[in-house]
Amino acid sequence: MALIVMKFGGTSVANVERIKNVARQAIAKKKAGNDVVLVASAMAGVTDKLIGYLNELTPDHNLREYDQMVSTGETSNVPLIAQAIISAGEAAESFTGVQAGIQTNNSHSKARVVRIDTANLKRALGEGKICVVAGFQGYDPASGNITTLGRGGSDTTAVALAAALKADKCEIYTDVDGVYTADPRIVKDAKKLDVISHEEMLELASLGAKVLVSRCVELGMTHDIDIMVLSSLEDKQGTLVTSKLGGRNMENLVISGITSDKNQAKIVVSGLPDKVGTASKLFTELADANINIDVIVQNATRNELSDISFTVQKNELVRAKNVCDVAANRVGAKVHADENIAKVSIVGVGITSNVGVAATMFRVLAEHAINIQMISTSDIKISCVIDEKFAEVAVRSLHDAFITGK
Numbered sequence: 001m002a003l004i005v006m007k008f009g010g011t012s013v014a015n016v017e018r019i020k021n022v023a024r025q026a027i028a029k030k031k032a033g034n035d036v037v038l039v040a041s042a043m044a045g046v047t048d049k050l051i052g053y054l055n056e057l058t059p060d061h062n063l064r065e066y067d068q069m070v071s072t073g074e075t076s077n078v079p080l081i082a083q084a085i086i087s088a089g090e091a092a093e094s095f096t097g098v099q100a101g102i103q104t105n106n107s108h109s110k111a112r113v114v115r116i117d118t119a120n121l122k123r124a125l126g127e128g129k130i131c132v133v134a135g136f137q138g139y140d141p142a143s144g145n146i147t148t149l150g151r152g153g154s155d156t157t158a159v160a161l162a163a164a165l166k167a168d169k170c171e172i173y174t175d176v177d178g179v180y181t182a183d184p185r186i187v188k189d190a191k192k193l194d195v196i197s198h199e200e201m202l203e204l205a206s207l208g209a210k211v212l213v214s215r216c217v218e219l220g221m222t223h224d225i226d227i228m229v230l231s232s233l234e235d236k237q238g239t240l241v242t243s244k245l246g247g248r249n250m251e252n253l254v255i256s257g258i259t260s261d262k263n264q265a266k267i268v269v270s271g272l273p274d275k276v277g278t279a280s281k282l283f284t285e286l287a288d289a290n291i292n293i294d295v296i297v298q299n300a301t302r303n304e305l306s307d308i309s310f311t312v313q314k315n316e317l318v319r320a321k322n323v324c325d326v327a328a329n330r331v332g333a334k335v336h337a338d339e340n341i342a343k344v345s346i347v348g349v350g351i352t353s354n355v356g357v358a359a360t361m362f363r364v365l366a367e368h369a370i371n372i373q374m375i376s377t378s379d380i381k382i383s384c385v386i387d388e389k390f391a392e393v394a395v396r397s398l399h400d401a402f403i404t405g406k
């Protein structure tokens with residue numbers, strides 16, 4: 001008997017009709033002789049609505065209360081799914097993150113899974129039940145507090161459970177039928193990939209391809225779990241994310257994907273003293289406030305002063321700016337924040353071994369009169385920070401240049 005983890009995202013469980021459809025799919029797997037663990041998100045839009053209430057009160061909210069609040073979207077959805085399965089004649093039991101034994105660290109709003117106590121799930125599976133687990137949530141055993149795993153975290157729950165339960169398959173069902181060379185909602189002629197390496201998927205995901213959250217790909221990579229991305233609405237072949245490719249996509253494309261990430265904001269701290277330890281102090285304070293930093297650029301020194309610019313996730317901008325304001329005040333520097341930015345990236349294992357890729361990217365952006373504010377590169381990606389309003393144009397024209405060859 002095989003064990004299958006099936007994860008359904010928000011649009012796949014957005015209303016009772018869709019929930020009945022999901023119940024049917026889980027029951028079909030069960031009837032085919034498998035053990036089934038179903039991980040579900042909150043109904044589409046619910047998490048955003050809950051966060052909206054908190055932001056209306058204060059954007060600088062307490063993160064313990066944030067977790068306690070936003071986890072309820074999943075908490076209230078899984079009993080409904082379990083009931084749909086029971087009503088269709090199959091045994092099922094719903095589980096919160098706590099009941100599923102998902103232990104995390106105490107990093108509220110982006111907690112990491114530390115350990116999973118699978119006893120409860122194994123007991124229910126042993127009783128022949130389909131386990132319906134709330135995605136996105138866990139708990140910190142030291143304090144007993146509810147935690148959440150970051151936006152899109154139900155993907156992480158699914159892969160973490162697949163690892164802990166040594167599942168035979170991990171299937172992520174969503175509202176597109178696989179991983180494409182760009183977001184198919186932005187680029188109409190984006191190509192579906194039959195297979196992609198964990199490494200490239202990790203890069204695509206962390207650069208904004210939200211079809212999978214990067215943390216789940218990271219887990220898939222470390223635990224060598226193949227992840228199948230499929231449509232919950234159509235019975236079509238999906239995309240396999242695997243390590244069995246030796247790091248290269250089957251299509252042998254130089255560029256495997258184009259992404260954009262609008263969930264970024266830029267902070268510029270200008271007039272910092274050009275002294276040993278300045279960057280260290282600033283970024284230590286940001287790290288102490290548990291803020292993730294992305295692209296960093298330090299400008300050339302003028303008159304013994306320098307500017308440091310960096311990007312953070314939009315939802316951490318207020319906290320990051322507060323930290324920078326305090327640091328800047330101490331040394332007479334100035335802080336400027338810009339929310340209207342996006343990061344566009346090209347991803348592919350061929351980037352460093354192909355001459356002229358960066359030049360082509362910059363030329364394409366220039367041809368569309370898009371100013372590049374920051375650049376960052378790695379072995380398998382080049383990212384440019386640009387004005388948010390050009391994100392879609394940039395993705396389409398880069399896709400034309402690198403993938404469709406127009």
Ligand code: ADP
Nearest residue numbers: 009010011174175179180182183185209210211
């Ligand atoms: P779920 O609610 O099922 O977790 P998400 O909205 O988080 O679904 O992720 C699916 C969405 O990811 C798609 O609707 C699509 O617009 C977007 N997406 C972005 N980049 C890509 C890509 N390269 N391939 C496929 N989908 C992508």
Ligand code: ASP
Nearest residue numbers: 041047136151152153154
């Ligand atoms: N509901 C959470 C979110 O919207 C988790 C998820 O959908 O994966 O981010």
Ligand code: MG
Nearest residue numbers: 009152210211
């Ligand atoms: Mg998602």
